[in-house]
Amino acid sequence: MHIREFQKLIEDTYLEKDATRGLAGTFMWFVEEVGELSRALKRDDRANLHEEFADVFAWLATLASIAKIDLEEASRKYAAGCPKCRAIPCRCRENSRFAGAPAAP
Numbered sequence: 001m002h003i004r005e006f007q008k009l010i011e012d013t014y015l016e017k018d019a020t021r022g023l024a025g026t027f028m029w030f031v032e033e034v035g036e037l038s039r040a041l042k043r044d045d046r047a048n049l050h051e052e053f054a055d056v057f058a059w060l061a062t063l064a065s066i067a068k069i070d071l072e073e074a075s076r077k078y079a080a081g082c083p084k085c086r087a088i089p090c091r092c093r094e095n096s097r098f099a100g101a102p103a104a105p
């Protein structure tokens, strides 16, 4: 399944309810799911991790739909590797990936 197909599936399943709840309310649900993922990662609960990753991805998809963002198109930011240093794997200094810091030598 492509990212766009997943986003469309989540739209068909939930968008009417999620759009009615609105961006702010839906974002709070998303953050709650991220918290559940954090707990599953801390416990290294393999069975629960599958479920929590799926939930976070589904809530991210519905948020993108409410915000009218095509996730597959947005993901192309990373198609050529790291958007900062353009390398695969990234050669940026640790934690500089989103800060615009120059690449390490």
Ligand SMILES: [Zn+2]
Pocket (backbone or CB within 6 Å): 082, 083, 084, 085, 086, 087, 090, 091, 092, 097, 103
């Ligand atoms: Zn990089």
